[in-house]
């Protein structure tokens with residue numbers, strides 16, 4: 001009598017389990033490593049390094065858009081002051097209003113120093129966000145807030161330059177064709193007087209953190 005069939009079977013089962021375990025562990029390690037790299041990349045220091053490094057593509061750059069008064073503008077029109085740039089769309093149910101409200105609060109907290117800042121709201125949804133729509137919308141938040149729209153190509157080039165993720169969702173069943181949501185990056189970019197990248201603030205940033213980041217960029221005379 002031999003136990004070998006059972007042992008073989010058990011060994012076989014064991015080795016399959018071990019292999020699965022090793023695969024799972026390797027998968028987890030890989031996922032963790034990827035998450036760590038992404039987190040590092042998204043951290044401010046990572047972004048700042050990327051912006052400083054001439055070989056890495058910088059965040060921001062030239063743009064050609066239409067402001068909420070109907071005037072054609074480029075990034076050169078905003079030189080000499082900081083740009084605080086936020087991408088979103090007026091139909092956004094809560095993320096954009098929250099982000100813009102916090103930027104407005106930060107501008108108020110800066111007092112007279114806010115004169116050194118151009119707060120810019122750039123739409124990711126130019127098809128609905130016309131000049132007239134943008135004009136009404138920005139007035140809800142702050143008198144200094146500039147709403148920028150443009151053609152699909154102009155907006156596409158700008159979101160690409162700022163590496164903003166934009167994904168138009170299908171309207172819900174029963175909703176009108178123009179009642180769609182747009183998934184988008186909700187980052188506040190602080191750009192220097194030279195138009196260069198200074199800092200990126202996540203959606204969760206507090207008014208105090210946004211205020212401090214703007215103040216730091218204002219104090220930076222380089």
Ligand code: NI
Pocket residue numbers: 088089092093094095096097184186
């Ligand atoms: Ni939004």
